[in-house]
Amino acid sequence: MERRAMTRVQRRSEPLPSDARPGSSRGSNRERGRAKLQELLQLDAARFGGVADALRGLLDGGGSSEPEIGEHLLQFFGRFFEEGKASPVRGRVGGSGKSDVSLHWWGFDQIHFACASRTADHETENGLLSGALGASVGHVIFKDLAAYLLRELDDYLLRNVVQLGKPETDLQSSLEKAAAIRKVANIIIGQLAAAEEVRKRLWLKKKFVFDTRYLIRIDLVPKELYPEIARNCAQVDEWVELFGIDGAQRDERGALPETFLEMHPTLTVDTRHFDDGFAARLLEALGDLEEKTDGVLVHGENFQALSLIHERYREKVDCIYIDPPYNTGNGGFVYHDRFPHSAWLSMMADRLGLAEGLLHDGGTLFVSIDGNERDRLALMAQQKCRRLQLLDTFVWVNNLKGRQIAGRGAAGTHEYVLAFGGPGRGLFTVPVKWATQTMPSAYKGFRYQVFEDERGPYVLKNELYNTNSRFNEKTRPNLVFNIHYNPVTREIRFSDVDETVEFEGFVKIPPHPNRDGKHRFHAWRWSRERILADSGDLAFVRKGRVYRIFTKVRDFAETNLKDLITDIFTSDGTRQLAQLFGHPPKVDYPKPVELVRIFVHQAPQDGWVLDFFAGSGTTGHAVIEANREEGSRRTFVLVEMGDHFETVLLPRLKKVVFAPEWKDGRPVRMPTAEEVERSPRILKVLRLESYEDALDSFALDAGEANEKKSECLSSRGDEAFILRYVVERDDGLRLNIPALRKIADPTSYRLRKPTPDSREPQEIRVDLVETFNWLLGLRVRRMWAPRQFRLDGEIRRCRTGLQLAGRLVRDAHGPYGFRAVEGELPEGQRALVIWRKLGGVPEEDDLLLEEWLHLEGFAQRLREFDVVYVNGSRHLESLKAPGDRWTVRPIEEELVCRIFDSTSS
Structure with a gap:
């Protein structure tokens, strides 16, 4: 009966039958109801503090309805479970006997996302009722769980407890019973909602950058670094594998001759193969990184990536092209490809809402889609993105043989690309020469004297x-x-x-x-x-x-773009990858480069192109190819969370940078001198913290965080600092990171992550410098290499305070470290960010900071900046000259504030 009752309660459209209602079984009694409720809630004072007292008063107070309360609570909350795990959607969509279409707007009450892969042994405890913040690592987070559960509770009580058709005497009793159930349920809902709110805030918080690396074209690298690069066997091994370089050119130690590097200017130096010191020296030597960076590649969930890069690219992007899952039910996609309409639209709506803020008024959003979700997507996008209007629907005839996906109707021969734009969007154009060669069926008449x-x-x-x-x-x-x-x-x-x-x-x-x-x-x-x-x-x-x-x-070099795309086929995308790799990589339905080039061309020649469903990297390939042919300098940003980021996307772009034409995994020809100059110079690669990483680093309170930190410090030494997210209950449900209240050494902060094959958790280093740059939206003009110093002399205390008797001397093993970053904030202010390793005595740290500023020449340049960020204490007022207007801001406060500034949304 218990299983039958739980099955029937899923149908909201009808009340429970009498034989399935709680309390109808003659065998139920007070002890059974209490035991079931105790088992369901797993009560303890820390998680559901007020529930036990409320139940004790209700269950021990007498009255015929007492045993039924536990049964009703079990039935109501149990409807959100499947095989012991939380399934909040079932209560409304999956359990409805009606068509999902009528409910598809309901999904906007939730956040839908794809999870990183996790093993069962290390999965966070699942279940809505498993306890506060033993949160399910599913694909749904409620934006307002309390409101949802209260609506569902009202519906449940009305249909299964009150039942308006009862006689008056029964109605009064039912109302009293419903009030008792609501009293207890409200306490449970309050606790669950608080836990869900923290989950939501962990999801919405800006994520840390875990790893930053650069792909740098070899001809930009100073020649004095060539010997170190040529001797790096890991880097040379990669070149041999990717580019088909003849291994016979290597010497007995595996090194290549430096002349080989000079003869192949499009070789890419991947800084992951070198130590941090080399990478820092190389970046400093390159000078203006902002001007030379032609692409940014982000390995992470796209909602998190869009949130992190938002400040940097706000209203700067000219063209967005995305190829999201079509929601057809086919497997193999990183993002689920068989959502209900509501869930798929909710997933898309949250991301398009962020993407809209990146486009300027003349920018355009292009979305590849098929007929399954085309109309719903068009309607949703215009409602959620108020600045964007549906400009055009392109028909892409991509498979004249026809394909059958839905299992009914005609075989499909085409897909669509929806174009959304703001008020400043002009005509769509395409180069005549390229169009006549690529799509002759549509542009065959474009030949003029x-x-x-x-x-x-x-x-x-x-x-x-x-x-x-x-x-x-x-x-x-x-x-x-x-x-x-x-x-x-x-x-x-x-x-x-x-x-x-x-x-x-x-x-x-x-x-x-x-x-x-x-x-x-x-x-x-x-x-x-x-x-x-x-x-x-x-x-x-x-x-x-x-x-x-x-x-x-x-x-006459360009003509108006038609809304019909011909002579470009789905199979072309797979064929192009096979030419690059020698075999088709395991990527489903990659888009052809020619298709994406149509939309890349809608960005100006110095514009920004974004793709946050990057897949195999077709958009980056299209931008590189267009830049080489047209002499343009478009910059691209790609976001992808799949494992093929490392195995397909990055190798693909390295190959395309190296040579313009490939066959059977080997270059057909090397680029001309002109093509070399038009090739990407620097590609920045980021790996982001995931939502699962944030959950793994959550502590219920600051005491637990400090305990975890102490355990880690005792095992690893004082150089390691473990970041834990905690809830500060004295201030509502505000999240904080206690370890960042004072940043003692910016290079030593880590997050802990469970590992499937070891009891010892993995510690992941956090790149605070890069994270802070993105949070500020900083356009980095100069990234100075970190430098270590020792004090040649001593610090003395005199009547007026501390005095430096000596000087700082550069020493690679010295205890004092400094690093500077120069750039521009989104509003145009010049900013200087100073990171330093603190010694523990604030007055001494400030004295050494002033000495370093004079030593490196920054003291004389401070008036060039509008704002100076520095970690630790920040008493730099003595360096201000008359008329200086620069201000000093603490990195710690700015960092934590910006990480959590969207979590109340």
């Missing part, structure tokens, strides 16, 4: 008259007139259409006849005034005994 006049080359496309018969002497009388042209002097005169006037030496050109059966003439497209003003852009061409007037098209 090129002429030249004193203003330069031009082609003749359209005649001056308006080809639409609706524009005639009735609708446009001011544009219907005779044109008189002198072929010798090129003078132009006019007369009314019914005048018989003739001018000596002039040829009379009447308006074009209208053959609609109702009107005499077509109207001209230009007025008399414009014809006189822009006569140099008109060509009077003699055809036999008459003249025809054409407009000269001087910008």
Whole structure:
């Protein structure tokens, strides 16, 4: 009966039958109800503090309804479980007997996401009722769990307890019973909602950067670093494997000759193969990183990545192209491809909401989709993204053989690309030469003879008259007139259409006849005034005994983009990857480069292109290819969370940078000198903290965090600092990171992560410097290498305070460390960020900071900056000169504030 009752309660559309309602079984009694509730709730004072007292008063107070309370609570809360795990969607969508379409807007009450892979042995305890923050690591987080559960509770009580059809005496008893159930349920819901709120805030918080590396074109690297690179066997091994380099060129130690590096300028140096010191020296030598970085590759969940990069690219992006899962039910995608409509739309809505803020008014969002979700996506995007309107729907004819996915209807031959844009979006164009070669079926008529006049080359496309018969002497009388042209002097005169006037030496050109059966003439497209003003852009061409007037098209390298895409097929994407790798990598349905190039071209030649469903990296490939052919300098940002980020996406881009053409996994030809200059110079690669990482690092309170930290410090030494997220209950449910209240050494902070094959948790280093740059939205102009110092002398205390008797001396093993980052904030202010390793005595740290600023020349440059960020104490006022307006801000407060600034959303 218990299983049957739980099955039937899932159907909200009908009350429980009498034989399945709690309390109907003669065998139920007070002890059974209490035992079931105790088992369900797993009560303890820390998790559900007020529930036990409330139950004791209700269950021990007498009355016929006492044993039923536990049963009703079991039935109500148990409906959200499946096989012991939380399944909150079942109570509303999965359990409804109706079509999901009628409920598809409901999904916006939830956050939907894909999880990183986890093993069962190390999965966080699952279940809504398993205890506060033993949260399920599922794919759903409720944005307001309390409101949802209270709505569901009201519905449950109305249908299964109150039942309005009862006699009056029974109704009064039912109302009292419902009030008792609600009293206990409210306490449970409050605790569950608090736990869910923390889960939500852990999801919404900005994530840390775990790892930062750079792919740098070898010809940008200073020559003095070539010997170290040529001797790095890990780097050389990668080049041999990816680029098919002849291993015979290596010496007995595995090194390549330095001349080989000079002869192959598009080799990419991957800083992961080198120690931190080498990478830091290389970045410092490169100078302006912002200007030289042509791409950013982010390995992480796309919602988290969009949230982190938002400040840096806010209203800066020109073009977004994404190829999300089509929600068709086919497996193999990192993101679930068989959501209910509601869940899929909710997943997309949250991401499009963030992406909208990255586009400027003239930017465009392109979304590949098929007919399964096309209409719902178009409607949702325009409702959630108020600045964007649906501009066009492109039809991509990609499989003339046809394919059958839905199991019914006709075989599909096409997909769609939806184009959304803001008020500043102009016409879509495409290069004529490229379009005629790539899509000849749609652009086969675009071949024109090129002429030249004193203003330069031009082609003749359209005649001056308006080809639409609706524009005639009735609708446009001011544009219907005779044109008189002198072929010798090129003078132009006019007369009314019914005048018989003739001018000596002039040829009379009447308006074009209208053959609609109702009107005499077509109207001209230009007025008399414009014809006189822009006569140099008109060509009077003699055809036999008459003249025809054409407009000269001087910008004929491009033409308007059509909404029909032909001659590009789905199989082309797989074929292109096979040419690069020698075999098709395990990536489902990669988009062809030519398809994505159509949309990449809608960004200006120095624009930003974003793809946050990057897959195999087709968008990056398309940008690189377009830049090489057009001489443009577009920059791309790719986001991908799948494991193929390392195995497919990164190798693909390294190959494309190295050589423009490939076959069977080997380069067909090397780039020309011009193509080398147009190739990416620096690609930055980031790996982000995941939501699961944040859950693994959560502590219920600061005491637990300190206990965990002490355990770690005792085993690893004082150089390690473990970051734990804690809830500060005195301030509502605000999250904090106690270890960041004072950053003693920015290079030593870590998160702990369970490992499937070891009892010892893995510690992941956090890149605080890079994380802070992104949180600020900093455009990095100079990344100085970290430098270590020792004190040659001593610090003395005198009557006026501390005094440095000596100087700082550079020493690779010295106890004092400093690193500076220069850049610009989104509002245009110049910023200097100073990271230092603190010694533990604030006054001494400040004294050494001033000494370092003088030693490195920053003290004299401080007036160049508007704001200076520094960790630890920040008493730099003594360095201010009259008229200086720079201010000092603490890194710790700014860092924590910006990490959690969106968690209340």
